[in-house]
């Protein structure tokens with residue numbers, strides 16, 4: 001009890017003393033202390049978690065460690081999402097903790113989410129004592145078994161002598177190569193028993209050697225293809241950001257004047273106000289972005305897994321293009337789309353290799369003009385009425401206008417997420433924090449918390465849906481307790497709008513289980529949590545409301561009552577041809 | 592502006608002149624893995640969740656206590672085989688993976704229990720297939736045979752006339768032929784590029 005109270009008190013500003021990378025902690029007495037030493041050796045500053053029986057020894061060992069800030073979450077799913085967002089923003093693994101059984105199973109959505117998006121996360125779960133494992137003991141779950149398909153790596157800790165190194169290894173594996181979530185399951189006897197073996201620095205196993213440089217022969221062939229391309233395009237994926245290759249990408253695209261389109265996870269890798277930016281691609285990408293990809297003759301995909309929401313029907317995906325695929329994970333090469341030039345390696349290194357091998361800009365002047373024409377022909381657009389109803393796109397645009405380029409935007413999953421993605425002008429990496437591959441409703445609130453903890457000096461706003469918000473709203477209690485300056489804008493259409501949109505488009509308007517006959521007033525709900533709650537209905541009050549939220553010390557929820565009939569366009573129907581996108585309802589009927 | 596080309600289901604651009612559809616083929620994979628709990632579950636879980644068609648999987652110790660060898664037979668179109676190899680290699684406890692040539696040394700073992708009413712005839716078939724009688728009684732005879740898939744199928748066909756009560760087959764175990772390495776510790780945990788594979792193949796000849 002005393003413990004959780006301590007963790008609940010808002011902390012004074014801590015000096016940002018970086019853990020000296022080469023120094024290791026010595027002098028441990030128990031497995032749990034070794035766990036904590038392993039985290040210290042990795043330079044961990046923040047942890048997100050929920051207490052419980054089997055993990056108590058680890059929490060107890062944390063009691064002495066003021067330099068590590070534990071944020072007590074309201075739900076373990078939130079702990080995993082917060083750690084995930086922290087990992088996205090910082091580029092280093094976020095840490096989450098949970099007890100055995102239900103604590104561990106509550107983490108799973110967050111781990112699966114991180115696994116899909118290659119987000120660096122390390123989860124530590126308590127487990128029943130080794131002697132009880134397999135006997136269906138109280139709060140026993142086969143955590144290793146159930147998390148195996150959704151983690152990059154997991155490990156059942158075997159002894160107090162090695163447990164600290166297991167933590168270091170899991171941390172290093174989450175961080176290196178293609179990032180992802182890892183988990184260490186900690187039986188209570190292992191954390192409780194004595195040891196005097198202090199762990200070393202985090203290290204991946206000897207047998208883990210992620211590739212760096214791509215095959216020079218293929219690099220040269222790819223460069224030649226690019227040099228002669230008449231309709232070249234770059235598709236920048238999340239791997240560009242994960243691989244810290246944004247500077248290289250920007251320099252490369254500008255030097256050779258190649259249009260750049262980003263995937264949803266790749267958003268921010270290339271600034272959208274650059275002439276060469278053709279925005280975003282995929283099901284709800286921009287018309288010009290999709291046309292650019294579809295009509296390209298050489299497509300350089302970097303750090304993208306060519307997921308189906310991006311490609312649309314594979315038969316029509318960039319069907320005339322030779323594909324150069326740069327990825328650190330060999331298994332992504334030719335998984336969904338065949339790579340004509342597979343370049344397995346680190347994004348930043350391979351871009352440099354391509355740069356060295358390229359002798360000229362592709363002869364693509366006409367093509368660039370064509371791309372610009374598409375930009376003018378198919379701008380993102382929505383109808384703005386004189387007064388109500390309030391349009392969600394307008395709210396996003398207004399928020400974007402008043403914030404700096406490094407403002408972090410989190411989002412849930414649904415229409416609101418697509419509007420946030422489309423109508424924000426992205427300029428910097430690690431500012432777009434959402435659930436891409438898994439499409440996890442409920443991501444936004446805990447993600448905003450994780451992002452703010454990771455970057456206290458950056459502004460954080462979350463665009464959430466009413467449906468998504470209801471899934472993890474309990475996280476507000478954490479934001480209030482921690483005194484986090486975040487704003488959650490609920491784009492409230494009183495519906496799971498994305499589902500409703502599909503029903504109207506593809507199920508003859510049969511709105512089964514997609515509209516809420518009644519939902520709580522979110523501004524009042526926010527107040528009950530101790531946050532500021534604001535209600536927004538009038539388009540004329542948008543700026544003022546945003547201002548009020550930004551000025552407030554602590555979390556704000558804006559319950560923005562938006563036009564419930566508003567839909568997301570452009571749209572390529574699932575499995576469709578990205579070059580044939582609908583700009584409105586009638587278009588959709590014709591596809 | 593609408594592009595004219597198309598890709599097939601495997602994301603391969605369709606060449607109108609020579610449209611190559613990949614037919615399923617059999618591949619023999621050897622994986623050197625960490626000898627620790629859970630690895631078998633991890634590998635079999637991978638094959639089932641990614642819908643790779645697996646024919647057999649065997650696992651056993653190696654001369655190094657730290658490692659075990661798995662021999663896996665899968666049937667997939669070529670892109671599926673390549674994908675399976677790369678996904679296997681991604682698992683952290685998997686040290687290296689190699690697809691073995693057709694001429695690899697490969698064996699399967701079967702134990703077959705047939706009705707014992709005509710022992711002479713049963714023994715004649717056992718001799719013909721170089722089998723070994725492991726247990727014989729008035730009612731049943733139990734035989735052990737090794738060979739490739741085809742030989743074992745043929746032998747089973749021959750025993751069928753007596754009435755087969757039960758069989759237990761092990762699935763393939765295999766090593767690369769001659770000096771060629773199977774899957775070894777020294778190989779990096781990374782799928783070889785086509786170019787690398789080509790040079791390695793050349794070296795094998």
Ligand SMILES: Cc1ncc(C[n+]2csc(CCOP(=O)(O)OP(=O)(O)O)c2C)c(N)n1
Nearest residue numbers: 414415416439441465466467468496497498
């Ligand atoms: C956890 C989870 N459950 C269900 C879904 C399916 N789903 C996708 S979008 C969506 C609607 C989301 O509603 P809301 O959060 O209100 O967003 P809106 O589309 O209305 O903006 C649903 C139910 C999902 N993505 N995630």
Ligand SMILES: [Mg+2]
Nearest residue numbers: 465466495497
């Ligand atoms: Mg909604």
